[in-house]
Amino acid sequence: MTEEECRGGHDFAVIEAIAAKAKEENLGLIPILQRTQETIGYLPKEALRTLAELLHVPYSKVFGVATFYAQFHLTPRGRHIIQQCDGTACHVKGGPRIRRVIEEALGIPPGETTSDLKATYEIVYCLGSCGLAPAAMVDGKVVGRLTQDKMKRILASME
Ligand code: FES
Structure with a gap:
């Protein structure tokens, strides 16, 4: 099983690139989630887990922010x-x-x-x-x- 399949089919490299750039720019969690959602269309739980690992933030915090704000969507959106x-x-x-x-x-x-x-x-x-x-x-x-x-x-x- 590839790393991508292991993470539910989401492109680990894309999320890794977002996290790396966010660290460089010293972005907070909300803009990071916004950028992730803009890039992959929504915020699958696998992506939130990956972000939590890469940013060294507890998953519960990432999940909490993503579910608190109405602007974030954890399931795919229609066209x-x-x-x-x-x-x-x-x-x-x-x-x-x-x-x-x-x-x-x-x-x-x-x-x-x-x-x-x-x-x-x-x-x-x-x-x-x-x-x-x-x-x-x-x-x-x-x-x-x-x-x-x-x-x-x-x-x-x-x-
Ligand atoms: S109740 Fe105000 S726009 Fe519908």
Whole structure:
């Protein structure tokens, strides 16, 4: 078994390079995790273990930081990110109807990613665009005044 296979298929050399550069630049744990996530797309536990070893930091600390901040993801993310708002304004203006369309089209509940990694579906609580309720953030852009048809068209246009 190669070292890479032994570490769950993640490229040890890539993480080693990130850790070495981070030491050179005297980076803290959060920017190191950000850089790792930017490079490999998410933070698999094997990568966190490797970072802990290379940085001589307890794994529990690395894991704790990675799970504390919402910006870090321990599972793979989809190519498209749908963050549907279920804050009060969006909820009363039809959020649950939009949710049904998304769940049906993607075949997953909130908090999951499709098996083909096409999309990740998440619920958020207020995007600061309550005047556009019901709203969602799709690939970083707020889309508002959603109807079921509008959401269906957005989902159908995703590659
Ligand atoms: S409640 Fe949905 S944007 Fe504020």
